[in-house]
Amino acid sequence: MHTPVSSEAPLDVLIVGAGLSGIGAAAMLQERCPGKRYAILEARAAIGGTWDLFRYPGIRSDSDMYTLGYGFKPWLASKAIADGPAIRAYVRETARERGIDAHIRFGHKVVRASWSSAEALWTVEAETGETGERVAIRTRFLHMCSGYYSYDHAYRPRFEGEDVYQGRIVQPQFWPEDLDYAGKRVVVIGSGATAVTLVPAMAATAAHVTMLQRSPTYVVSRPSEYGFARRLQRRLPPKLAYWAVRWRVIAESMLLYRIARGKPELAKKKIVEMAAHQLGPTVDVAHFTPDYKPWDQRVCVVPDGDLFKALRRGQAEVVTDHIARLSERGIVLQSGRELDADVVVMATGLSLSVLGGAEIVVDGRPFVASEAMAYKGMMLSGMPNSVMTFGYTNASWTLKADLTAAWVCRLLNYMDRKGQAIAVVQRQDDVAPEPFLSFTSGYVQRAASLLPKQGSRRPWQVYQNYLQDMFTIRYGRIADGVMRFGQKGSLP
Template structure:
């Protein structure tokens, strides 16, 4: 079992997992680790999602790693480019050799006596059970269920004569050329799928219950590309990352502080792009403030252009049920379709659904508090990685990876073998993800708790979070101990 006994087990080989592995190599040399990935390829989300037009809705300069410059011309890039970038990063940095594919983490149990995690996995096509042992476990498995997306329970699916597909499991054999397509939903996936499918379909209808704020953004950053022409790759990448982070942060702050003015700007932009005030008022004017739910990006205004050209349209209403030739709304209107894409959202799932236990006792994550959105109260030597919902995922995940490297180093340098977040009392709290998006609201009861103050807070504010996290006092909220076994071993050696 030598190759399955490591200092750190990293769960997940997507953006966060590769980022975590790099920071461990860079900042904690000599630390042994294994990256366990359930899928048969690295990439995480960017390997799973293969629907038409799949892309990032964040600019690539803030989504990519700060330590590996993005060299392509586009600022908004497609999923295949991101997947290639992750493969290249893992290969060039030597991370690839530490990744174990087709290895699903089922459970992890902490032994106080041995100060070790026993991680149970299922490997290969036959799901053979094996175990890993680690001093520390770092979950980089995202925050949604890869196997089961949200199912709104739409009635009458069996009556529909066409085909129903979900973007999370896009079939390779789907032919929608010349067909009528209905995309159910109005989130980032729907905003992406509609213009992409409209290029081949007879017509695509986005069927939404509630409008979403959609903002057109250039696919290429002309200023950024000019900057990168005169600076070395790393300096140019850092300049772009800094510029875009500042712009995104300022944009979000403006939306929260001046919601009516920003909503007005979004409306004007949509009217100009579509050419119809009536369409915008009916279908692109949400009943909530900007960033109460995630705002969606349309690269080069592709969604607006498809609507303006007539290859796509939007219908707003509540679904009654599927019928033979499409979807009937509560109003009685039938939206006809040959293909229905149910872009109805994700199902929240933390730690990849792994059963966590301490000395054999299962842990309910909803009863824990999140220490700097990185560790969980009462659970020793375990970290998790989540990104921002209002900025690029990597802006937060890299912050977390660097903090975990500090914690691992202190365990090694001080001779401690256990670090546990401990919170005093039961302070007033809220779910860790404090946003009104559907998948977050549905999963509120599953989430760890967060307070208004550090170290038990996550502000969704990159400036405040970076200041607090990068300068974190590792004695504030964390308890460091040495197990009796370690002390005995030290005394014997003395």
């Protein structure tokens, strides 16, 4: 199929994705690389990414907005743990204030990106409109801000008996606007961040909600508003207050993470004790006592203990069991118990996707991300003039996204000063490959064959440590001996 190439001059930077990461990358580019010509390709028809896609009840962040928000735009709303609409409005406001929205090309789904060393250019093909016609755009640098999961597919296990079940089965990622669950019995399958959000939100109007989990998850309560933030905001100018709160939250989260990983049994004991206190005597804390260490999987946050409150009040319950099959009226468990359900919500996880699921070709050869190694967690070996944004798993996504966007600007400015057209890293034979993510979560394990590798030492190691990354990414040398530079013609 012939794909028409845009007649416009090649862009300096093409950003893929108009979500939290993409808008932040554009803002950084405008500020630190003024004059660079750029565009943002967005597959959907709106700004916001995750925060526009997900519309299920109670949708919210489980990271505080003082760190999930941009470093350059203070979060001024009262709630630290914000809901989806508030985050979406924040991202859109950022784009509007800085004129970024004028650079977005909506309805452009990137399906292929081909690199030519002879031209030192990427040719990016995108499907447009309802017909899926393709257009091709050329760019000197490609910044992938498309996230880490598929927007088109979620992980959806199949169960025996689904064909006889008389109720409705829904997925949070594709929440139906016409679903009325008021006064109905609901079973939410799963115990991750989505499930612990859905249960208290739906329990407010449903007849009863059951969270059905195969195994427990660590759940901690945090206030939706930070008292110390309010106090600082009353005493300091907005931007100074924001940075003071931001750094306090970063320091606290890093300390708690270090304790949790260094003394996992102590951390587990404390988290379970806090859950038991929130649950009271009527709910068995065993449902919140995992058999893995804290941060082997992400710890779920519930603002103001809303999940625990719903359980205490009897509006909801937690059942730990395995599904045998679905029946006409609900779910039959392996224990023999049957859960009545008018609605079954499959909060069973994401389907991970690398580089937005696009086909990547480098000088005529298919590029396989799983065979590549990630340099500083941002640039893939053998994939020139490109960066992927991948946030933290133990802290807010945006902390790493901000660092990545700033590093892209440093790299571009360095290449301009030195008159270089190509930047690429190649795997080093003496660096042992390791899994890109150390999480034992199901969605990570299912995607292990898709993800790139990290290395056993710097600069190939993916640190889950903001301070360490900040010094490495923000102040480390661009020409560090691993990054190679060259002119048009062939890869250096």
